Amino acid sequence: MNYVIILAGGVGSRFWPLSRELEPKQFLNICSKKPMLDECLSRIKGLFPKENIFIATNKAHRKKLNACLKRYNLPNKNIFLEPEGKNTLAPIAFLSKKINESDPDASILVLPCDHFVRDKRKFLKLLKKGLEVSKQGQIVTFGFPPKRPETGYGYIKVKSKKKDFYSIEKFLEKPDLARAKELIKDKHYYWNGGLFIFKPSVMLGEVKKFKPEAYKALQIKKNFKRLWRSLPSISVDYAVMEKTKKAVLMVADYGWLDLGSWQSMEEILKKDKSGNIFKGNCLDLGSKNTLVWSEGQLVATLGLKNMVIVATKDAILAAAKDKTQEVKKIVQILRNKKSGK
Helix, strand or coil, rough: EEEEEECCCCCCHHCCCCCCCCCCHHHHHCCCCCCCCHHHHHHHHHCCCCEEEEEEEEHHHHHHHHHHCCCCCCHHHHHHEEECCCCCCHHHHHHHHHHHHHHCEEEEEEECCCCCCHHHHHHHHHHHHHHHHHCCCCCCEEECCCCCCCCCCCCEEEEEEEEEEEEEEEEECCCCCHHHHHCCCCCCEEEEEEEEEEHHHHHHHHHHHHHHHCCCHCCCCHHHHHHHHCCCCCCHHHHHHCCCEEEEEECCCEEEEEEEEEEEECCCCCCCCCCCEECCCEECCCCCCCCEECCCCCEEEECEEEEEEEEEECCCEEHHHHHHHHHHEEEEEEHHHHHCC
16 A cells, blocks of 8 residues: 655754744745644545555654644554654654554655645656556655756756656755756756655665664664664755665656745745735835735835745744755754854
């Protein structure tokens, strides 16, 4: 059967000050009237039975998660509350082992919950095809044709094409702007969307090969705290995908967007004639290409260009639009101050 692991454990630091540690973006109504996690579940409804939907998030988000899941009636055993954040390898490997024990012939979709999908029909069609390919022993990832020199995404370089997919030459880290401008000129490069489809036995075999300490930790029985503590904090990209020879790429054209920063909202929200986006209690005179988001208080702007202004009840962000990927640096400084570092 087919299963899905929805990753909902991130903090969304680049969406500060709207997204916070206890109020992360996956539980916020950012691109619609529903939380992003709710949007994600609605999108795949019908493709996976509720018994085969697993959600991984931090235990600190239990109440937010319960409120979001009320109408889906998922089994309690399918909600995986991480004792502490360990990046993506740990929840993917742990839940893959759990699914593999009950259904060795399974195929698993790993799906981040903070993505925007414009064309649901194309999205579901591609998922179905990816699930079929994974049954051949491949680890499928989706690649998105780059539309601009993006520094917030990783890239994947492909080689030869087969019927439904490309073989992969290499994965690239998030580039600087100069490098990103070079990459979009080469049709062999795609944005890495962080979606994966695989048989759990295949993924676990690759974890054993490339991250043996993680595989060893998974064998710990009757002591989950020690098991989780023993798992390394690393992304599945670094641990497995950049090393495996079993990864293939399917080109995705369903209108994808990773809602990773305030600048990404430009592709979703409606602009005025001057390229501005205003949401909430805003007043503007003469600004251009500027995003203003207010959670209550009046934000008045005058003659701004290429700016992002976000106001919540206790914080205000004012940033040049091309610097919004760096908001996470401010979040880290605030964390350090809070912890006394």
